[in-house]
Amino acid sequence: MMSKHPGTGSHTVTVFVFPGVRLLDVTGPIEVFTTANEFGGRYRVQIASQDGREVITSAGTRLGADVSVDEVQEPCDVLVIPGGPEWETLIKDDALLDVVRQLDENSRCTASVCTGAFLLAAAGLLNGRRATTHWRHAQELASRFPSVRVAPDAIFVQDGQMMTSAGVSAGIDLSLALVEDHYGAEVARSVAKDMVVFMQRPGGQSQFSVRSRAPHTHQQMLRRVLDSVAENPGANHTLTAMARRAGISVRHVTRLFYDEVGTTPARYVEQVRLEAAQGLLETGDDPMPVVARRTGFGSPESLRRAFVRHLGVTPGAFRATFRTAGRGREGSGVHVGAVVVEARVDDEELSAA
Amino acid sequence: MMSKHPGTGSHTVTVFVFPGVRLLDVTGPIEVFTTANEFGGRYRVQIASQDGREVITSAGTRLGADVSVDEVQEPCDVLVIPGGPEWETLIKDDALLDVVRQLDENSRCTASVCTGAFLLAAAGLLNGRRATTHWRHAQELASRFPSVRVAPDAIFVQDGQMMTSAGVSAGIDLSLALVEDHYGAEVARSVAKDMVVFMQRPGGQSQFSVRSRAPHTHQQMLRRVLDSVAENPGANHTLTAMARRAGISVRHVTRLFYDEVGTTPARYVEQVRLEAAQGLLETGDDPMPVVARRTGFGSPESLRRAFVRHLGVTPGAFRATFRTAGRGREGSGVHVGAVVVEARVDDEELSAA
Structure with a gap:
């Protein structure tokens, strides 16, 4: 893939944060990359905010930044763009979109989590590319940005150096895939097991969608x-x-x-x-x-x-x-059960008219 | 369960943090409780550190605290005790264990994530109870604290007002169960779908364990x-x-x-x-x-x-x-596949000799 040092070597990860950023969009990937360092990975992770100060996340927690955007000097291997509930306001913020473009120019791979895809799309970085976002907003992404080919069912999508992932916890899945690219499947699997998450989860994003309402019609x-x-x-x-x-x-x-x-x-x-x-x-x-x-x-x-x-x-x-x-x-607190055989589903693209 | 206001009403959640706390142990539960507020929940979440200052997590990120432990006045409904890689040092820290006991006394339900179970056990709060922890440390928990009945395969365990969960991301599963107790299954399901996580994941913790080495023997x-x-x-x-x-x-x-x-x-x-x-x-x-x-x-x-x-x-x-x-x-970035039928597994207890 875009790996500079496949197998060994260090990789820098910059996570961009802003006021109202969704907490787990940020911390899921960071946990993956830093945990990989326990198993042979060599990630240097930094959190960058516009002015270098801490931000208040959508969960109300205060999250420290390591650097300001201007201090991000050398090119990074992975840029993570998380989402936030106020994405509609964010994509009208030209200064913010400029920052996203500037960071992207300086990174080998740019990865969004959840509604972070809207920031990438608004910055023009997803034009002509396949992408995904939170299932609740997939249709919206397709209709606002007709040049983006939205895959509403994907947990994550890679198209060239751009990666996009589904809602919130899907940032963990995406990050595991990057660890696998950088340091191999065994390291990625160790991280997944340490975090007690699946390497691949059964099924796509559609199973999480809410049931659609009967469409409006005047007929x-x-x-x-x-x-x-x-x-x-x-x-x-x-x-x-x-x-x-x-x-x-x-x-x-x-x-x-x-x-x-x-x-x-x-x-x-x-x-x-x-x-x-x-x-x-x-x-x-x-x-x-x-x-x-x-x-x-x-x-x-x-x-x-x-x-x-x-x-x-x-x-x-x-x-x-x-x-x-x-x-x-009931009883034990242990509830398990699953038998899985393989199946395959063609992913469906929302072709925005 | 221990719910003070089943169905409606507000619930306070205190998350205790300390230097070296594992990032996702803290942020997973916080994301669940604050997301529940979007779907009818009424959680007030606060992060408490010993002195009220921010802490540096095991991932190297700086996480702000809302209050010091002494400022936690009124009883809380849920106390969350996360873990950290330095748990062996932590359980020798008498002042820290005192804080855990003090916070627990003032809470209706105490829930640990990952190696947080060691803090609860060292504080004497799991005596005679069933509990779980990260699969890698389950045997260690059982042998260090013989009065704790360790369920090594559980994703989470509830025993009276004490809850313990498996490694890292299992804190999300535990928190979803609490949301279900407080506000019902529909709210919990909405949170799970919004975060794109499963309400119940297939299988217990054993599937995450690393393969055991052949035991040492001099024979x-x-x-x-x-x-x-x-x-x-x-x-x-x-x-x-x-x-x-x-x-x-x-x-x-x-x-x-x-x-x-x-x-x-x-x-x-x-x-x-x-x-x-x-x-x-x-x-x-x-x-x-x-x-x-x-x-x-x-x-x-x-x-x-x-x-x-x-x-x-x-x-x-x-x-x-x-x-x-x-x-x-390959190709699409979408990989899916699973067919599940039901099965059931009896949980096994590690009976610490």
Whole structure:
């Protein structure tokens, strides 16, 4: 990759912080790089703020800076740009964007965490590149910056010397990948085990998304169709059934979906069913055949295929990772369970129109 | 649980920091509690240091404190005691242990992260309780503090008003469980999704452990047996075969194992085979039948059963989470894959003799 000294040698990491920066976006990567030093890595990590003073993070904690941006002299190997809840204000701050550009020019690899991707995009650094961000903001990134090819499901994306990662804790995943590039898989694995995090987590970011709301529409007929799907995802929602229910032609239903919802009726129904199934798995104890039936998938096998295709994990995996902690903690505080076989999901790009 | 105001109301969280505290032990829980405030939680989080001044963490970053320990007036709902690499020095620091006791007395729930469990144990707060800590130190905790019942595989353990969690990032898991107790599963789930972490991760802490070395022994005969197992875990290592190889009786082999290794020959062999299989799955591409054969499990089904019993995950799950990131990143930067079915593992207690 962009490694200057593969295998050995030291690497400098500069983490840029600003008022309101998200705490874990900063400290996750720093923990990874400094822990790597226990296992053969040689990272020199510095925190840079605009004026060299400490900043107050979005969590309210005060975080010291080691240098001001102007004191960052030599080129660094990795520049980390974290995010923050006030990203909409930040991307209007021209001085801040200038700093980001200046730091990026002086770094061999620039990596954003979470909404840090918005800073990179606003600074023009992601033009024509593939990138990701927090699942909640992926659509927003794509529509604000049409030249960025957003991969909404990725935990992290590398495109040339630019790397972007998903929400918050994904900065840890991205940093582990960098450690692997710099010092090899064994060092990276030691860091992951020391921090008690996975080298690769099962599934993409989509499994973390909140269920979508029924889209707004002023078309009364379409509204009725959408509501009937949302109210009872397990019912018969073939194109013919929906058309009959709305009292319009199949072709008209299809066109309404295309114009107002931006997808086909079949895809919309599958999305609603998927989200209903996610809800049942998160909070209920129904066996898989019941979940499949109640959500309109019919069989556990269809349910399984839809989950793997869209979320990268099976319904069982999803249930195991998102059901509530309380249940598992009964008695021992130890709750475990997972059997994993391999599956593969094509990543989907949000093509911003 | 210990919740004063279940469902609503505010909760105060005090995080105790000291020089050399591990960065993510502190910031993981703080990120969870402050993020909960975005979803209906009402946490007031403060960082307390002994003298109220900032501390330098083990990562070298400067972290501000909000109050000194003496300024912590009112009782808090949650006290967080993080760990640090210098825990051996810390537990000899009587003044520090006094502070821990004083803070604990004033809190409704005390929760340690990682080696923070050593501080609680040294302060006498875990006597007669079940607890966990970083997998690397679980045995050490059990032998130094025989009255603590150590659960080495747990991600976190709750025993009365004391909670302890595994290494580093497990502080996030523990904090999510507290959020669930205080404000319900929906709030906790929102926090997990916002931070892009799992509500429950697949498998216990054992899957993160490094492979054990062959135990030291001065018994030449036993040494030969142990070496032959380590050199070729896939060979025939029945009790009879081992006895013949060492030129001693079956009963003698059994007694040597019991006295010198502290377990039965069969358990020892299974452990070595398990660790050999972990190694092959982490770094190789062998199909499961080959892994099973090379490591002496014979069939994929036996391999699977051993993994689920000891690690809480299947071999496929283990491979998916611990193989190197580089491989999966090719092309797209998106690497996913997991199918999970449920399994359950009894937690094992290290009974400190």
